[in-house]
Amino acid sequence: MPRNNTNWRWAERVLHTQAFRITLIFVFFYAVSATALIGFTYWNAQRAVDAQTDETIDAEVGGLREQYQRTGVIGLSDVINARVAQHNSGLYYLQSPTGGVLAGNLLGLPDSAKLSGRYVEFEYQVSQQGATVNRTARGQAFFLPGGFLLLVARDISDQKLTRKFFSTTIPWSAGLMLLFGVGGGLLMSRNFLRRLDAITRTSSEIVAGDFSRRVPVTGSHDEMDSLAENLNIMLERTERLMKGMREVVDSVAHDLRTPLNRLRNRLEEMQRRMASDDPHQDDIEATIAETDRLIATFNALLLIAEADSGMTRGSMAPLDLSAIVADVADLYAPLAEEKEITLEVAPSGVLTVEGNRSLVSQALANLIDNAIKYSQAGGHITVSATETPLSINLTVADTGPGIPVAERARVLERFVRLEKSRNSPGTGLGLSLVAAVARMHDAKLILGDNNPGLKATVSFPRALGRKQIQLAPAKELLLPSP
Amino acid sequence: MRILVVEDDLEAQRYLVNGLKEAGHVVDEAADGDTGLTLALSRPYDCAIIDRMLPKMDGLQVVAEMREHGNLMPVLFLSALSEVDDRVKGLKAGGDDYLTKPYAFVELIARIDALMRRRAPASVKTKLSVGELELDLLTRAATRSAQDIDLQPREFRLLEYLMRHAGQVVTRTMLLESVWEYHFDPQTNVIDVHISRLRAKIDKGFEAPLLHTIRGAGYMIRAAK
Numbered sequence: 001m002p003r004n005n006t007n008w009r010w011a012e013r014v015l016h017t018q019a020f021r022i023t024l025i026f027v028f029f030y031a032v033s034a035t036a037l038i039g040f041t042y043w044n045a046q047r048a049v050d051a052q053t054d055e056t057i058d059a060e061v062g063g064l065r066e067q068y069q070r071t072g073v074i075g076l077s078d079v080i081n082a083r084v085a086q087h088n089s090g091l092y093y094l095q096s097p098t099g100g101v102l103a104g105n106l107l108g109l110p111d112s113a114k115l116s117g118r119y120v121e122f123e124y125q126v127s128q129q130g131a132t133v134n135r136t137a138r139g140q141a142f143f144l145p146g147g148f149l150l151l152v153a154r155d156i157s158d159q160k161l162t163r164k165f166f167s168t169t170i171p172w173s174a175g176l177m178l179l180f181g182v183g184g185g186l187l188m189s190r191n192f193l194r195r196l197d198a199i200t201r202t203s204s205e206i207v208a209g210d211f212s213r214r215v216p217v218t219g220s221h222d223e224m225d226s227l228a229e230n231l232n233i234m235l236e237r238t239e240r241l242m243k244g245m246r247e248v249v250d251s252v253a254h255d256l257r258t259p260l261n262r263l264r265n266r267l268e269e270m271q272r273r274m275a276s277d278d279p280h281q282d283d284i285e286a287t288i289a290e291t292d293r294l295i296a297t298f299n300a301l302l303l304i305a306e307a308d309s310g311m312t313r314g315s316m317a318p319l320d321l322s323a324i325v326a327d328v329a330d331l332y333a334p335l336a337e338e339k340e341i342t343l344e345v346a347p348s349g350v351l352t353v354e355g356n357r358s359l360v361s362q363a364l365a366n367l368i369d370n371a372i373k374y375s376q377a378g379g380h381i382t383v384s385a386t387e388t389p390l391s392i393n394l395t396v397a398d399t400g401p402g403i404p405v406a407e408r409a410r411v412l413e414r415f416v417r418l419e420k421s422r423n424s425p426g427t428g429l430g431l432s433l434v435a436a437v438a439r440m441h442d443a444k445l446i447l448g449d450n451n452p453g454l455k456a457t458v459s460f461p462r463a464l465g466r467k468q469i470q471l472a473p474a475k476e477l478l479l480p481s482p
Numbered sequence: 483m484r485i486l487v488v489e490d491d492l493e494a495q496r497y498l499v500n501g502l503k504e505a506g507h508v509v510d511e512a513a514d515g516d517t518g519l520t521l522a523l524s525r526p527y528d529c530a531i532i533d534r535m536l537p538k539m540d541g542l543q544v545v546a547e548m549r550e551h552g553n554l555m556p557v558l559f560l561s562a563l564s565e566v567d568d569r570v571k572g573l574k575a576g577g578d579d580y581l582t583k584p585y586a587f588v589e590l591i592a593r594i595d596a597l598m599r600r601r602a603p604a605s606v607k608t609k610l611s612v613g614e615l616e617l618d619l620l621t622r623a624a625t626r627s628a629q630d631i632d633l634q635p636r637e638f639r640l641l642e643y644l645m646r647h648a649g650q651v652v653t654r655t656m657l658l659e660s661v662w663e664y665h666f667d668p669q670t671n672v673i674d675v676h677i678s679r680l681r682a683k684i685d686k687g688f689e690a691p692l693l694h695t696i697r698g699a700g701y702m703i704r705a706a707k
Contacts, residue, residue, distance in 0.1 A: 315570065330636055
């Protein structure tokens with residue numbers, strides 16, 4: 001089910017975006033604070049309403065107490081009965097010390113109201129159009145001098161209804177808020193991801209060597225657009241620099257090769273015109289050889305510059321490293337045999353990396369050449385292509401003197417090596433070129449110990465790593481099927 | 483042989499023309515792309531040596547136009563540009579070989595000899611022979627005076643290349659390029675070792691050697707006179 005799979009991947013990616021997380025956190029805090037605010041307002045309003053009710057009752061109680069003092073229990077009963085008759089929301093209950101009902105519109109005294117002196121809420125029944133309805137009241141019960149118990153209360157059912165309405169609304173609205181928040185977050189993240197993917201795709205194409213690519217600008221003038229614009233300005237500059245670099249390398253090559261060519265031509269011409277027994281023949285031959293060494297060093301430097309400038313990126317193609325190992329080892333096998341050195345190729349399956357065949361072959365040739373140069377008769381050289389979960393490695397291990405740990409970093413530096421190798425054969429740029437070829441392929445040249453000897457490894461990142469950058473086509477990401 | 487030289491560096495041009503004339507060729511020269519193309523299209527040549535960077539018309543374009551006009555003469559590019567991609571561009575434009583400046587004159591001569599030889603209609607041969615040495619391209623068997631010679635695959639290819647160019651100088655670079663397909667300089671002279679192994683197989687025990695070292699140039703396989 002590739003489609004489902006794609007949806008899953010998409011969902012997973014959206015959930016992991018910064019935009020989604022930020023939205024989620026924001027929505028969470030917003031919901032919490034909004035709920036708290038509504039809750040507080042509700043609580044405060046409720047308190048004010050309760051206080052008002054209590055105040056009304058207090059005033060009424062005060063009036064009734066006065067009535068009782070002035071006119072006794074009969075007068076009080078009359079007043080209560082009169083108020084009941086008015087049909088307002090007042091509730092009354094007057095009980096004699098013996099427990100008889102003297103006045104009021106309540107049938108009995110609720111249990112919770114028996115404690116005098118405090119406001120309590122209690123339920124009572126009212127018959128309304130033939131049905132008994134439960135209602136809520138709030139009031140105070142207290143004893144009058146002489147043992148009479150008076151309850152004064154107000155119906156607060158309407159308030160209670162409002163309260164209930166509030167307490168059910170708050171969780172719902174909080175839930176809705178979260179839902180909208182998550183939805184908004186997904187939408188924002190999707191938009192964010194889409195634009196980020198465009199940038200990632202562009203940059204991976206540029207890494208692959210297409211310097212003409214630019215990040216798309218949507219024209220919405222937002223921060224993503226300004227990021228894209230800035231990236232494009234940067235890319236423009238990089239492209240110009242690369243072009244400039246190429247021109248410099250080309251013109252340096254041209255301007256130095258032309259006189260070197262004339263120099264060599266003249267020497268050869270002189271040699272041709274000289275009698276073959278002329279005593280200067282040897283001098284000229286030595287001069288030509290010296291010129292050739294100069295040319296070889298120049299070519300090696302130029303190649304390093306080319307590899308480092310990324311000029312050769314365009315010529316990359318899939319290569320089988322094990323085939324390259326077999327071919328280069330085949331070239332050097334007779335030379336090793338002649339020096340009585342065993343050159344062994346560790347067998348391996350097809351190991352493909354993206355690279356320039358000529359340069360990778362040359363790098364390996366340089367490593368093998370060095371290994372043979374520094375090995376004694378009876379030595380052993382192993383050339384192998386191996387894979388690890390993260391890399392594909394090209395390794396040349398010899399049993400020669402190796403390179404001391406402290407020197408390993410230094411031998412890769414171009415000019416240090418150049419200085420050092422003045423008296424040794426070769427251009428002395430062999431390892432520097434290997435390092436440059438490695439850099440060009442995003443690979444690493446690692447000089448390690450073979451105990452004894454040198455173990456040089458060019459470690460290519462696995463093609464997998466690169467594939468991760470190469471995202472699925474935009475359509476697949478942007479249109480998750482419902 | 484008639485050779486066209488298109489080179490804008492007059493000093494290098496003079497040297498090239500002199501060298502080729504000394505080697506017995508008839509040479510015409512041009513110093514820019516336009517003149518070069520006109521000459522190439524108006525006169526019959528056996529081979530052209532064209533510089534990559536030329537005034538008026540780039541070397542690549544000259545060859546591309548020649549090919550467009552149906553002119554198939556072998557072309558060797560000379561280039562002072564940096565290497566890696568340039569060779570590919572030259573060959574794509576229709577060049578037959580590519581040599582980076584500075585070059586050794588013997589290398590140039592060996593290459594144009596090989597180019598002009600290639601031009602001769604190559605009959606589909608299944609057997610190559612030099613003297614009493616025979617190479618069967620179908621059975622991949624080598625014999626000398628009816629004696630079997632056991633060759634490794636790479637040795638076979640090396641011998642095949644040498645025998646296809648029998649009587650011609652073949653340089654180390656040419657061998658490296660055509661037998662191993664490498665276009666770089668393997669600091670140590672690995673080719674010499676391969677040649678001496680091959681020599682041990684085909685010449686050892688025989689009176690007249692077939693595989694000769696040409697000092698300062700390369701190798702040549704030829705029948706003993």
